[in-house]
Amino acid sequence: MIEIQHLVKRYGDKTAVDDLHFTVKPGVVTGFLGPNGAGKSTTMRMILGLDAPTSGSVTVNGKRYAQHAAPLQEVGALLEARSIHPGRSAYNHLHALALTHGIPRRRVDEVIELTGLGKVAKKRAGAFSLGMGQRLGIAAALLGDPQTIMLDEPVNGLDPEGVLWIRTLLTNLAEQGRTVFVSSHLMSEMALTATNLVIIGRGRLMADTTVADFIDQAGGDSVKVVSADSARLREVLLGPDVTVTGEAGSETLAVSGLSARQIGQAAADAGIAVFELTPQAVSLEEAFMTLTGDTVEYRSNAGSASQTGAPEGSVAA
Amino acid sequence: MSATLTATSGIADAPANRPEYKVTFARVVRSEWSKFLSLRSTWITLAVAALLLVGIGIMGAYRYDPSALRGPSADAHDAVTIALRSTELAQLALGVLGVLATAGEYTTGLIRSTLAAVPKRLPVLGAKVLVYFGVVIVVATVGAFLSFLGGEPFLHGKAIALTLSSSGVLRCLFGAGLYLALIAVLGAALGMLVRSVAGGISLLVVLLMLLPVFLDILPSSWKPDVSPYLPGLEGGAGGSIIALHQGSGTLSPGAGLAVLCAWVVAALIGAAYRLLRSDS
Numbered sequence: 001m002i003e004i005q006h007l008v009k010r011y012g013d014k015t016a017v018d019d020l021h022f023t024v025k026p027g028v029v030t031g032f033l034g035p036n037g038a039g040k041s042t043t044m045r046m047i048l049g050l051d052a053p054t055s056g057s058v059t060v061n062g063k064r065y066a067q068h069a070a071p072l073q074e075v076g077a078l079l080e081a082r083s084i085h086p087g088r089s090a091y092n093h094l095h096a097l098a099l100t101h102g103i104p105r106r107r108v109d110e111v112i113e114l115t116g117l118g119k120v121a122k123k124r125a126g127a128f129s130l131g132m133g134q135r136l137g138i139a140a141a142l143l144g145d146p147q148t149i150m151l152d153e154p155v156n157g158l159d160p161e162g163v164l165w166i167r168t169l170l171t172n173l174a175e176q177g178r179t180v181f182v183s184s185h186l187m188s189e190m191a192l193t194a195t196n197l198v199i200i201g202r203g204r205l206m207a208d209t210t211v212a213d214f215i216d217q218a219g220g221d222s223v224k225v226v227s228a229d230s231a232r233l234r235e236v237l238l239g240p241d242v243t244v245t246g247e248a249g250s251e252t253l254a255v256s257g258l259s260a261r262q263i264g265q266a267a268a269d270a271g272i273a274v275f276e277l278t279p280q281a282v283s284l285e286e287a288f289m290t291l292t293g294d295t296v297e298y299r300s301n302a303g304s305a306s307q308t309g310a311p312e313g314s315v316a317a
Numbered sequence: 318m319s320a321t322l323t324a325t326s327g328i329a330d331a332p333a334n335r336p337e338y339k340v341t342f343a344r345v346v347r348s349e350w351s352k353f354l355s356l357r358s359t360w361i362t363l364a365v366a367a368l369l370l371v372g373i374g375i376m377g378a379y380r381y382d383p384s385a386l387r388g389p390s391a392d393a394h395d396a397v398t399i400a401l402r403s404t405e406l407a408q409l410a411l412g413v414l415g416v417l418a419t420a421g422e423y424t425t426g427l428i429r430s431t432l433a434a435v436p437k438r439l440p441v442l443g444a445k446v447l448v449y450f451g452v453v454i455v456v457a458t459v460g461a462f463l464s465f466l467g468g469e470p471f472l473h474g475k476a477i478a479l480t481l482s483s484s485g486v487l488r489c490l491f492g493a494g495l496y497l498a499l500i501a502v503l504g505a506a507l508g509m510l511v512r513s514v515a516g517g518i519s520l521l522v523v524l525l526m527l528l529p530v531f532l533d534i535l536p537s538s539w540k541p542d543v544s545p546y547l548p549g550l551e552g553g554a555g556g557s558i559i560a561l562h563q564g565s566g567t568l569s570p571g572a573g574l575a576v577l578c579a580w581v582v583a584a585l586i587g588a589a590y591r592l593l594r595s596d597s
Contacts (some may be wrong), residue, residue: 048433049432049436050433051596071435071436072433077433083427083429087358092351092355095355096348097348100435101339101340102344103338
C-alpha cells in the first residue's frame with residue numbers, strides 16, 4: 001500500500017510534481033501513466049525517499065520508507081536509471097545489497113534464477129544489454145521478497161519474451177496480494193496488465209481510475225456498420241444501453257452496446273443488406289493522448305499531426 | 318524460456334511466514350566490505366599505492382649518495398625520510414581510492430540502490446569510512462615498514478642509517494600508515510561532498526599539494542602561521558606526523574595528527590550534511 005498525500009516537488013521555478021494525491025492498493029496492478037517528463041520517476045524517487053518532497057507526504061505500508069527496519073522487505077523498486085556499478089558482477093551487486101539486510105545467499109541465487117540471469121550472473125554488469133540490465137534491476141527489486149513492488153518503465157529494452165515475462169510476473173505478484181505499482185508511457189501496455197490506473201501530466205493528477213472505466217469513458221467498444229438503409233437500421237437497433245451514431249445520409253453507423261453478431265442478426269431479420277460489419281477496438285492510446293495532450297512536455301510536430309489523424313487509407317504519394 | 322516458466326517460483330505467498338530481515342550497522346559494514354572486495358579497480362589502486370610506497374622507498378635507499386647536492390638524496394638527513402618519501406605519491410593513489418569509494422557510487426548510479434537499501438544514509442558513510450580506513454591502515458603500515466626494511470641494507474654503514482630500534486623510527490612508520498589511512502578517509506569524504514570523481518580528486522590535490530604552493534604568493538609573513546595547519550606533507554600537519562625530526566615552525570607529531578584529524582572530521586561533517594540533505 002502506497003499513500004501519497006498532496007505531494008509537491010519543485011526544482012527552483014519548475015514544479016515537477018504538483019499536489020499529487022492517490023493511493024496504490026494491494027492485490028492489483030496499478031499502472032502509473034504519463035507522457036515523458038510528467039513526473040513519474042520523480043514521484044517514485046520520493047516514494048523511496050531518494051528525493052525529499054517540497055511538501056506533502058508519502059508513506060509505504062503506513063510509514064515513511066526510511067522508517068522501516070527492513071526497507072527492501074517493504075518495497076522492491078526498479079528505477080528508470082541504471083543503479084549499478086558497471087565493474088561489479090550481477091551476483092556481487094545483489095549480494096552486497098542482501099548483506100545490508102541479512103538476506104541469505106540462497107535468496108540471491110533464487111532471484112538470479114527467477115530473472116533468468118543464471119548464465120551471466122558472474123559477468124561484469126557493465127557489459128549487460130539493456131534487457132539484461134532491466135532483469136538485474138528486477139532481481140534487486142525482488143530480493144527482499146517485498147510486500148510492495150514498484151517498477152519504473154520495466155518493459156523498456158526488453159525483447160517480446162521479456163515483455164511477456166514481466167506481464168506474467170506482475171499479474172502473479174498482484175494475485176499473491178502484493179501492491180504492484182508500474183509506470184509506463186504506453187497506454188496499450190498498461191491496458192494489458194493493469195487493473196487500476198493513475199494518470200498524470202505535468203506533475204498533476206489527471207485521472208485516478210480503473211482500466212475498465214477508462215475504456216468506457218473513451219467510448220467503449222463499438223461496431224462499424226455499413227448498410228443499404230442506415231436510417232431504418234438505426235431504428236431497428238436502438239434500445240436501452242444501445243447508442244447509434246452516424247451522419248445523416250451516410251451509409252455508415254457506429255453502434256455500441258451490441259455485438260457484431262447481434263447487429264448482423266437484427267439487420268438480416270429486418271431485411272437490410274449489410275456491406276460491412278467491423279468491431280472497433282477503442283484506441284486507448286488516443287484517449288490517453290486526448291487526456292494528457294495539453295500537458296505533453298516535448299511535443300513534436302509529427303506527433304501532433306498524427307493526433308488529429310490523417311485520413312485513413314490515404315495513399316502516400 | 319525457463320525465465321517465463323519460473324516467473325513466480327521462489328516468491329513465497331505474501332505475507333505469511335516472512336523472514337525477519339533488518340538493517341543493522343554491522344550488516345552495512347559487511348555490505349561495504351563486500352563491495353570493496355568485488356571491484357577490480359579498488360584492488361588495482363591499492364596495489365599501485367603499495368607498489369609506489371615500497372618501490373620508491375627502496376629505490377631511494379639504493380640510489381642514496383651522501384655527496385649529492387641535488388636530486389632525491391640532497392636533503393635526506395635520515396633513513397626514515399628516504400623510506401617515507403614515497404608517501405607523497407602513495408597518498409594520491411590512496412586518496413583517489415577514497416574518492417572512488419563514494420563519488421564512484423554517484424557517477425555510476427549505484428548510490429540509488431545503496432540508499433534504497435539503507436535509507437537512513439549515515440550508516441553508509443560510516444561503513445565506508447570504517448572499511449577504507451581499516452584496509453588502508455593495514456596496507457600502508459605494512460608498506461612503510463617494507464620500504465624502511467627493504468632500504469636498510471643499502472644504507473648500512475652510512476651516516477644516515479637507522480634501525481627499527483632507533484628512537485622515533487617506529488613512530489614515523491606507524492605515523493605514515495595512519496596518515497595515509499586518514500587521507501583515504503579524507504578522499505571518501507570529499508567524494509561524497511562533491512559527488513563527482515573528477516571534482517573529488519581535484520579537491521584532494523588542491524588540499525594536499527597545491528595549497529602549500531599557493532601560500533607562496535601570499536604575504537611571506539603569513540606562511541609560518543598557516544603552513545603547519547595545512548593537511549599535507551610539505552610543511553603541513555601530515556609532514557609533522559611522519560618526520561623523524563621536526564623542522565623549525567612545524568607542529569609536534571601529536572599536534573600534527575590532531576590538525577589532520579580536524580581536517581578529516583570537517584570534511585566528514587560536510588559529507589554527512591550533503592548526504593542527508595540533498596536528493597540523490
